[in-house]
Amino acid sequence: MGEFSHINTDGEANMVDVSGKEVSQREALTEGYVVMQADTLQRILDGGHDKGDVFAVARIAGIQAAKQTAQLIPLCHPLMLSKVAVEFEPQPDQQRVRIIGRCKLSGQTGVEMEALTAVSVAALTLFDMCKALDPAMRIDGIRVLEKRGGKNGDWSAQ
Structure with missing residues (x-):
């Protein structure tokens, strides 16, 4: 494992300088799961949720989160x-x-954190919209599946 790049020589946290890195096409693919009761999922799929289209709202939340x-x-x-x-x-x-x-x-740096943030906030939004129906829901397995581009090239989870 390499050195931690977010720590300077004095042991302080700092933002990595990427100005010397070449621009390349970069992409990240991530996943996560929201586990719920069968009737909660069926209600979402049937469009019978009182709060409307759960997936549409969670999608917008995930996209906005990646940008932030x-x-x-x-x-x-x-x-x-x-x-x-x-x-x-x-x-x-x-x-x-x-x-x-x-x-x-x-760009000069990867997009894994943005893709992870998108999945995380989409999952949190789905949870928020359904918690009154199913307070025992669980968010699981958020991870990077693939990344492309950059100095280290492509990577894929096994």
Whole structure:
């Protein structure tokens, strides 16, 4: 494992200088899950939720969150994202919704944090909208699946 790049020679936290890095096409794919009761998921899928289209609201929240990542995570660089996508894959047989986040840009640093933030906030929004129906919901498995671009090249989870 390499050195921690967010610590300077005095042991203090600092933002990494990426000005010397080459611009490249970068992309990150992430996922997370919201586990819930079967009837809660069915209500979302049927469009019978009192708060409206849960997936539409959570999608917008995830996209907005990705765009605000540098405001939320202290040492993240503000990025000019060229694409943010948040998708929902209902998995009724497992009583959960899979949330997939994808972020892209041409830049000097990766977009993993933005894609993770998109999935996290989409999951939190889904939870918030359904908590009155199902307070025992659980957010699980938020992780990076793939990253592309940059000095280290492509990476994929096993």
